Amino acid sequence: MIGCGIRTTGSPPGIGWKDMEVGVEVGQGRARYPMPRDLLVTLPLALCFIALRCVFERIIALPLSTRLGVKDRIWTEAPSIPRLEAFCKQNNPQPSQSELVGLARQYGLSQRQIQTWFRHRRNQQRPSNTRKFCEASWRFVFYLVAFTAGLASLIDTKWFWDTRECWNGYPKQPVAEAHYWYYIMELGFYLSLLLCVSVDVKRKDFKEQIVHHIATIFLIGFSYCANFLRVGTLVMLLHDSSDFFLESAKMFNYAGWRKACDILFVLFSVVFLVTRLVIFPGRMIFSTMVESLDYFDPFPGYFFLNALLLVLQALHIFWAYLILRMVHKFVFQGKVEKDERSDEESGDDDEEDDEEEWPEEGEDEGCWGRSEGKGAMNSKSASLADHCVLNNLTHRRSSNSPWPKAR
Incomplete structure (x- = not known):
């Protein structure tokens, strides 16, 4: 019943599963028509991606982070x-003002x-730069491989040059093996991201990330079942073309290679703006x-596909606006003081001046003394992101903050 429903809404009237053959001879090779059962392989594939990621981060990404000079902050221990x-x-690690008052009265400590x-307790739970570097390097490798493989499989096709x-011939368009696996690998990868979202670096847009992953999985799955693979492969290729620039910029940002980070971010901005604001809507x-x-009359699947693509384009415009603000600050101010993009780590608001929160001379110091005060809070190294275009894109605080956070 589910398959019939997808086919009824996903293809023009009069086309059903009985009209779609499992395989068909095409030239010298053999292609297939997309069937919903093909997507079942993506779940074990997602588990394989997770296992491969663990091996990659331990054997390749971790030694690479050391070689590139990635350094982790050492936070003041609570x-x-x-x-x-x-x-x-048991409760919120970031208590409200009323909870602070209650805890101060209950335990005989000052609110400060x-x-x-x-x-300090929240800072101890922050992910290290090494961990974030490993995560970015894994995504960089996948997006680069996916873009390269997708481009190689599509560059000789007719629809790559003529949309x-x-x-x-829609919807009875056979699917080549290369394009089938391109689709399956992309879907399996996003499934792995969704399964790992609870253990990955949590950012301020944690909920939006979950929604994005679910929407992406749903869009890829629907377009496969409705045999929108030709236009779907082009859409995936456009998105992969800029993603690996962003992940590589993050990697160099964590390593402190500011010039390389700035160059890659500029490349990412150019590719993103061209592909998402020009090619994607224009083609x-x-x-x-x-x-x-010109090839079929409108049907429910036609409206649903275009609605999803328009929502995607709205997100592109939103992100492009934020990127252009960053580029403007970089060009005219030489730095980015604050990035409002969603790729900030969660809890960045905690990176405030801890110095003024310590008890003053003569105040009750409660359960701890001043030994962890000013001396422990002084740092010899400034935040790498203060002079990098990505600044809060990958981590940290505003460059206006007068107090360093690391030892």
Whole structure:
């Protein structure tokens, strides 16, 4: 029933599963028609991606981070206070003002001490630069390989140069093995990202990431079942073309290679703006909305596909606006003071001046003394991102902050 429903809404009227053969001879090789059961292989493939990622990060990414000079921050360790530890595990690790007042009264500490302890406790849970480098390097490798393989498999096709060929003979368009595996690998990879989202570096857009992964999986799966593979492969190729520039820029940012980071970010910005604001709406959306009507009449799958693509384009415009703001600040100010993109790590608001939160001379210091005060908070190294175009894109605080956070 599910398969029939997809075929009814995903293809023009009069076309059903019985009209779609499992295989068909094409030239010297053998191609297939897309069937929903083909997508079942993506789940074990996602598990294989997770296992491969663990091996890659341990054997390749970790030694590479050391070779490139990635350094981790050492945060001020919060004193051992079992009662606050219990509250942190059972409740919110970032208590509200009313909770701070209650804890101060309950444990005989000042609000400043309680607030400082929780801030240090949250900082201890921050992911290290090495961990973030490994995550970025894994995505960089996949996006680079996916883009290279996708380009190699599509550059000789007719629809790569003429988008009208995406609809010639639709929906009975056989799918080549290379394009089938391109689709399956992309879907399996995004499934692996969704399965790992709870253990990956959590950023401020954690919920948006989950929604994005689910929407991407749903879009790829629907376009496969509805046999929109030709235009779907082009859309995936466009997105992969800029993603590996972004991940490589993050890698060099964590390593402190500021010039390489800036160059890669500029390349990412150019490729992103051209592919997402020019090629994607000018060729992809125009083809799905206008050119496709020369080959079939509108049907539910046609409207659903275009609705998803328009939502995607709205996100492109939003991200392009933020990128252009960053580029403007970089060109006219020489730096980016604050990046409002969603790729900030969660809890960046904690990176404030801890110095003023410590007890003043003569105040009750409660369970800990001033030994972890100013001396422990002084740092010999500034944040690498302060002079990098990505700044808060990958981590950290505003460059206006007067107090370093690392030892």
